[in-house]
Amino acid sequence: MSRIEIPADALPVERPLRVDDRHGGVVVVRTAAGAICAFRDVCPHARWRLSLGGVVDGHLECSGHGMRFELDTGRCIDVDSYRLEPVAVMQNGGSITIVVEDEVARFEGDAP
Amino acid sequence: MKVTYLGQACTLVEVDGRRILVDPWLTEGAYFGSWFHTHLLSDAGVSVEEVVRGPIDYVFLSHEHPDHADPATLRLLPKATPILICRFPTPRFRRHLETLGLENVREIEQGARLDLGDDLTITAFGGAEYPNDSALLIEGEGRRFFNETDCKLPYETLEEIGRKGIDIGFFMFSGATWFPMMYDYPDEERRRHVRRRRGALLKSFIERVRVTRPRYAVPSSGPCTVLDPERLWLNDPEDSIFIDPTEASAALGAAGLAALPLQMVAGDVWDDSAGLERRSPGLAVVDRRRYVEEAAEKSAPIVAEWRRRELPAGDDLGERLEQYFDERIVPLSPTMRQRIGTKLALHVAGPRGGDWTVDFTAPGPHFTRRGTSDDWTYRIEVEDKLLYPFVSGEREFLEDLFLSLRARLARRPDRYNEPLYNFFYDPDPKRLESWYEPNRNPC
Numbered sequence: 289m290s291r292i293e294i295p296a297d298a299l300p301v302e303r304p305l306r307v308d309d310r311h312g313g314v315v316v317v318r319t320a321a322g323a324i325c326a327f328r329d330v331c332p333h334a335r336w337r338l339s340l341g342g343v344v345d346g347h348l349e350c351s352g353h354g355m356r357f358e359l360d361t362g363r364c365i366d367v368d369s370y371r372l373e374p375v376a377v378m379q380n381g382g383s384i385t386i387v388v389e390d391e392v393a394r395f396e397g398d399a400p
Numbered sequence: 401m402k403v404t405y406l407g408q409a410c411t412l413v414e415v416d417g418r419r420i421l422v423d424p425w426l427t428e429g430a431y432f433g434s435w436f437h438t439h440l441l442s443d444a445g446v447s448v449e450e451v452v453r454g455p456i457d458y459v460f461l462s463h464e465h466p467d468h469a470d471p472a473t474l475r476l477l478p479k480a481t482p483i484l485i486c487r488f489p490t491p492r493f494r495r496h497l498e499t500l501g502l503e504n505v506r507e508i509e510q511g512a513r514l515d516l517g518d519d520l521t522i523t524a525f526g527g528a529e530y531p532n533d534s535a536l537l538i539e540g541e542g543r544r545f546f547n548e549t550d551c552k553l554p555y556e557t558l559e560e561i562g563r564k565g566i567d568i569g570f571f572m573f574s575g576a577t578w579f580p581m582m583y584d585y586p587d588e589e590r591r592r593h594v595r596r597r598r599g600a601l602l603k604s605f606i607e608r609v610r611v612t613r614p615r616y617a618v619p620s621s622g623p624c625t626v627l628d629p630e631r632l633w634l635n636d637p638e639d640s641i642f643i644d645p646t647e648a649s650a651a652l653g654a655a656g657l658a659a660l661p662l663q664m665v666a667g668d669v670w671d672d673s674a675g676l677e678r679r680s681p682g683l684a685v686v687d688r689r690r691y692v693e694e695a696a697e698k699s700a701p702i703v704a705e706w707r708r709r710e711l712p713a714g715d716d717l718g719e720r721l722e723q724y725f726d727e728r729i730v731p732l733s734p735t736m737r738q739r740i741g742t743k744l745a746l747h748v749a750g751p752r753g754g755d756w757t758v759d760f761t762a763p764g765p766h767f768t769r770r771g772t773s774d775d776w777t778y779r780i781e782v783e784d785k786l787l788y789p790f791v792s793g794e795r796e797f798l799e800d801l802f803l804s805l806r807a808r809l810a811r812r813p814d815r816y817n818e819p820l821y822n823f824f825y826d827p828d829p830k831r832l833e834s835w836y837e838p839n840r841n842p843c
Binding site for chain 1: 601836
């Protein structure tokens with residue numbers, strides 16, 4: 289298990305950020321209410337990178353085909369059987385820590 | 401390389417001395433007379449007889465929908481024509497083509513590059529969803545042609561294609577399904593769904609072009625034009641997800657990508673050295689609303705004649721309906737039935753009509769009964785003469801009934817029931833179980 293630290297101010301409100309790791313990457317989102325959530329950066333529908341999408345009406349919307357996910361649960365509001373895989377994340381002062389089950393993980397600055 | 405666009409997803413690719421025809425739908429009135437081409441083939445000067453006269457070296461068919469694998473067109477091909485299809489989880493598509501008399505159907509493994517000799521290769525990619533679907537990459541003469549057809553490819557497949565880029569790509573941009581138009585929503589709610597879907601479809605189109613990096617991106621595989629006088633509203637941009645291709649081109653142009661939008665209408669030819677030759681310049685710029693009005697007026701007698709000729713349902717519809725659904729539900733596991741979890745109220749109009757309930761939650765051994773109750777979770781209203789060909793076994797693909805846009809639906813709660821849709825598409829119990837097995841994690 290390893291931790292990726294990113295500066296808290298690298299994560300604007302409701303703009304998904306991608307963090308690379310060896311398991312396909314993580315998407316991190318700060319909600320309008322200030323909570324931070326993180327999931328595997330892959331849409332269960334057709335494996336699009338969720339980090340290429342955006343937050344619309346409080347839902348993470350995949351830019352591939354428009355699937356929408358609740359940020360607190362990862363549940364898809366369009367298809368019941370789709371659910372995002374959560375990744376542990378926490379904010380501590382000026383830093384956000386993502387906990388991944390990986391030997392090597394890195395943060396690559398700005399999301400695409 | 402030369403590509404002739406023949407409407408919808410149909411392209412004739414001439415490369416390395418070979419002619420490959422993709423997804424030929426060269427007649428009008430697919431899905432019980434409901435779908436016509438974006439522009440009528442007769443207006444575009446495209447003749448099915450001329451196209452099938454060929455010569456054609458290969459035909460690639462992406463999936464069984466009749467606006468891609470049109471039985472009327474396919475029956476005109478020489479029976480020995482090599483037909484290439486993707487290998488899908490079940491042989492139903494291949495068998496369907498064989499019933500049309502095609503004797504030379506060859507399945508290609510998904511993602512495998514098939515060498516056709518002299519540096520010409522084709523690759524068929526399978527889709528990410530349950531239904532059969534596939535996209536095609538043709539490489540020859542140092543050029544790469546891509547036709548997405550209707551296929552929703554996994555991201556990594558598109559990314560891989562984009563690594564080398566594409567010279568010309570044909571991409572879906574319009575909706576091609578019955579949601580939300582045929583659902584029982586109040587007008588403003590339906591329009592809200594329409595707006596959201598149209599926005600998502602155009603966004604998706606742009607994203608797929610961005611990832612695959614074509615030099616030229618052709619909006620294709622839609623929209624259909626509905627010319628039934630009672631359903632002309634299905635062409636209205638406020639009421640339907642069938643998008644005008646000029647809107648897609650404009651959206652792509654505004655996205656600031658390197659790819660150039662290339663508007664093609666049926667009959668147009670793109671040549672990698674000579675560029676685009678327009679065969680019907682007026683059609684590319686005609687106002688869509690006006691075009692639909694004129695096409696509807698001239699097609700009205702044809703549509704009326706087709707309706708008149710529709711065969712009535714047999715007087716054994718009820719018995720066949722009950723048998724049809726029970727035969728398909730009984731082999732499902734209790735878990736699968738629970739996953740579908742639907743109590744379907746079927747209201748069948750017409751002289752042989754009636755009301756039935758198809759209840760996936762019933763304990764069995766029967767799941768279909770006469771009558772309906774207020775606790776339905778899904779409701780379908782359809783004419784007896786449209787349902788009968790399916791329950792009698794004459795037509796195989798039940799989804800075609802919904803794609804005809806002649807059935808009305810409602811659902812409670814108002815959520816997409818994917819397992820039910822997949823059941824309607826292909827109720828093969830092994831296929832369904834495999835799709836929903838717990839460890840089938842696309843990640």
